[in-house]
Amino acid sequence: MSNAAGRRRDILDTISAAARLARREPGDVRLVAVTKGRTPDEIAPLLAAGQRDFGENRVQEAIAKWPPLIARNEGVRLHAIGRLQSNKAAEAIRLFDVIHALDRTSLLQALVTEAEKASRFPEVYVQVNIGEEEQKGGCAIGDVGEMVASVRASPLPLAGLMCIPPHELDPAPYFALLAELGRRHGVSGLSMGMSADYRTAVMLGATAVRVGTALFEE
Amino acid sequence: MTVRPRGLIFDFDGVLLESEYEGNRHLAQLLTELGHDHSVAETNRHYTGLSGPDFVAAIERRIGTKLPFDFHDRVRARSRVLLRDGIAAVAGAVEFVRSLPRDLPRAVASSSSTQWIRGHLEHLGLAEDFGDHLYSGREHVDRGKPQPDIYLHAAKEIGVPIADSAILEDSVVGATGALASGARVIGLAAGAHCSDGHDRLLQDVGVREIAYTFDDVRRLLEL
Numbered sequence A: 001m002s003n004a005a006g007r008r009r010d011i012l013d014t015i016s017a018a019a020r021l022a023r024r025e026p027g028d029v030r031l032v033a034v035t036k037g038r039t040p041d042e043i044a045p046l047l048a049a050g051q052r053d054f055g056e057n058r059v060q061e062a063i064a065k066w067p068p069l070i071a072r073n074e075g076v077r078l079h080a081i082g083r084l085q086s087n088k089a090a091e092a093i094r095l096f097d098v099i100h101a102l103d104r105t106s107l108l109q110a111l112v113t114e115a116e117k118a119s120r121f122p123e124v125y126v127q128v129n130i131g132e133e134e135q136k137g138g139c140a141i142g143d144v145g146e147m148v149a150s151v152r153a154s155p156l157p158l159a160g161l162m163c164i165p166p167h168e169l170d171p172a173p174y175f176a177l178l179a180e181l182g183r184r185h186g187v188s189g190l191s192m193g194m195s196a197d198y199r200t201a202v203m204l205g206a207t208a209v210r211v212g213t214a215l216f217e218e
Numbered sequence B: 001m002t003v004r005p006r007g008l009i010f011d012f013d014g015v016l017l018e019s020e021y022e023g024n025r026h027l028a029q030l031l032t033e034l035g036h037d038h039s040v041a042e043t044n045r046h047y048t049g050l051s052g053p054d055f056v057a058a059i060e061r062r063i064g065t066k067l068p069f070d071f072h073d074r075v076r077a078r079s080r081v082l083l084r085d086g087i088a089a090v091a092g093a094v095e096f097v098r099s100l101p102r103d104l105p106r107a108v109a110s111s112s113s114t115q116w117i118r119g120h121l122e123h124l125g126l127a128e129d130f131g132d133h134l135y136s137g138r139e140h141v142d143r144g145k146p147q148p149d150i151y152l153h154a155a156k157e158i159g160v161p162i163a164d165s166a167i168l169e170d171s172v173v174g175a176t177g178a179l180a181s182g183a184r185v186i187g188l189a190a191g192a193h194c195s196d197g198h199d200r201l202l203q204d205v206g207v208r209e210i211a212y213t214f215d216d217v218r219r220l221l222e223l
Helices: A003-021 A040-048 A059-072 A086-095 A105-118 A141-152 A172-184 A198-203 B019-033 B040-047 B052-063 B071-085 B093-099 B114-124 B149-158 B172-181 B198-204 B214-221
Strands: A030-034 A053-056 A077-080 A098-102 A123-128 A158-163 A208-211 B007-010 B106-110 B134-136 B165-169 B184-188 B209-211
Touching: A003 A030, A003 A040, A003 A198, A040 A059, A053 A059, A059 A077, A059 A086, A077 A086, A086 A105, A098 A105, A098 A158, A105 A141, A123 A141, A141 A158, A141 A172, A158 A172, A172 A198, A172 B172, A198 A208, A198 B172, B007 B149, B019 B040, B019 B071, B040 B052, B071 B114, B093 B214, B106 B114, B106 B149, B114 B134, B134 B149, B149 B165, B149 B172, B165 B172, B172 B184, B172 B198, B184 B198, B184 B214, B198 B209, B209 B214
Parallel strands: A030 A053, A030 A208, A053 A077, A077 A098, A098 A123, A123 A158, B007 B106, B007 B165, B106 B134, B165 B184, B184 B209
Antiparallel strands: none
């Protein structure tokens, strides 16, 4: 077993243990392997180990890297996890199965237009600016209801809410707040938690965790 | 962090009461009687924090066979005996609670029932120290630990903003919820169930302040 495959096994075990402690079903949590900056050779052992959900930050990098890997591996689901510009909507719609960073109605409109042209309808997460940070993407907490309603009224399936807590602060209160927003708006999918904090995120309700560093580095 | 908290919230089992250790000791004895030798440390390591079907499934996975149909009844019967006879306090807990300033609001926020909490506080002679501020994750809120609801509820009831409160927790599940509430969290590794590495488990979920004794708690909180 390659190191990345071994680390994936450990991460899945940690996810299962955290879910059980929180009285959740381990199968309700999806591990998204973040492969930004990783080569196809680095990704291959994860595919061989059965990993099927992968996250990329940049559309151009994903276009250059993933089509051959998708052609050779059945069932791959590609997640766009970085901030998305409206002028990349057409490419994003054609390549990605899940989009995690929908944060404005103009982007939703661009995605819907391209989805209808391509007859391809990826799931979308509404990204929430959970720490109310100026430099960070995501819609304001007060706008979550409106964004969720807009997605529900669109042909794109709503996957849930997504957040990236403020750097260097304890993430747990922010995960709990996203979970609370999910309950308030009747949304069960929560994309939250990365390499350093995915265990806490799972205990607080994450249904998708986005892990890169912990998969690829010792 | 050196600011003295305006309110103090205690987890119960494993923080004030040695029930985590006592529960593990009884479970080890019960499993050993059934022919599956277990030490107290093993039950602590493999089954702590689990309940209901997850608890049974974890044991059955480890012993490789089904548990007898009356297993749960036997565990519950033992709980009733313990509630009648009492369990020891965690070392230093009783003295710590009694030494708190009278005007410092405090509460218990536990996953156990209020009947269990009240009964054991009476055994420990601490019932009056907490008054009616006994809150149960299964009685007072919809979602128990690791969700933060029970701590938020307790802080509201004692009239202290959660950000000005400190929570004493010994378990990974409880500490996760305590951190999620936004309170200051002291990870307490004073109970007999806290073997080597317990502090690390708490630190792994984000607890920054660890107390190994109630004297450490007093020092950290400037009480």
